[in-house]
Amino acid sequence: MMKKYKGIIYDIDCTLLDTFRMNMVPLQRIIQEELNEDWPIERLYHFTGYTGMKVMEELGVQDKETTYARWVKYVNEFEEGATPYPHVEDVLKTCQQKHIVQAIVSSKLRDQYEIDFVSKGFDQYIDVAILADDTPYQKQNPIPVQLAIEKMNLKPSEVIYIGDSISDHKVCLxxxxxxxxxxxxxxxxxxxxxxxxxxxxxxxxxxx
Structure with a gap:
């Protein structure tokens, strides 16, 4: 029999919202501008789950803050935008109706969370949101997840984390x-x- 949970923690990017192309195509542009290199999109896979500043550090760009701000600008100008996967809102709504505590733990900054998630009205289903602004610790550090569980007023054994990447897997471990x-x-x-x-x-x- 499948285990049942009282709380669910969700990642956002590539879990609730399809954001891969809207993030990575602009990142290809940044890499071309900063490093004068053309990277295939497959080379960017391991950046999923990273904070924006962590990506800048990994790339070794000169001015991380300015370059990151330009990446965010390109992302927000990208035509495709963040698109919910099929059935996501139905899932969030049903869980709320069944009194399941729902949380977000994401590497997004709160401003981007507002643009991608809140603008769709999905925050009405979420009880706790821990974002990159809320803690200096990011995936794969367990502290943001532990903070969410504490705010959910649940035990770790009562919660499951839903995510798409190796970073999500490791933070659960x-x-x-x-x-x-x-x-x-x-x-x-x-x-x-x-x-x-x-x-x-x-x-x-x-x-x-």
Missing amino acids: NAGIDFGYATWGSVSNEGIHASLVLQDPLEILELI
């Missing part, structure tokens, strides 16, 4: 909580050995 692998938005399963593999957002409803 470090925090000692269950991980649900959202394959619908994942760009690579390398290093992910999840016991719970989800093929469609609707499968989340089987966990409550």
Whole structure:
């Protein structure tokens, strides 16, 4: 029998919202401008789950803050925008109706959270949101997840984290909580050995 949970923590990018191209195509532009190199999009897979400043550090750009701000500008100008995966709002609404505590733990800054998530009205279903502004610790550090669980007033054993990346998987291992692998938005399963593999957002409803 599948385990049931009282709380769900979600990643946003490539889990609730399809944001891969809107983030990575502008990043290709930044890399071309800053490094004078043309990177195939596959080379950017390992950046999923990183904060923007962590990406800048990894790339070794000269002026991280200014370059990151320009990347954010390109992202927000990108025509495709953040698109919810099918059934995501139905899942969030049903979980709320069944009194499941729902949280967000994301590497997004709050301003971007407002643009991508709140603008769609999805925040009405969320009880706790821990974003990059809220703590100096980022994935794969367990502290943001532990902070969310504390605010949810639940035990770690009562919560599952739904995410798409190796960073999500590792933060669950470090925090000692269950991980649900959202394959619908994942760009690579390398290093992910999840016991719970989800093929469609609707499968989340089987966990409550």
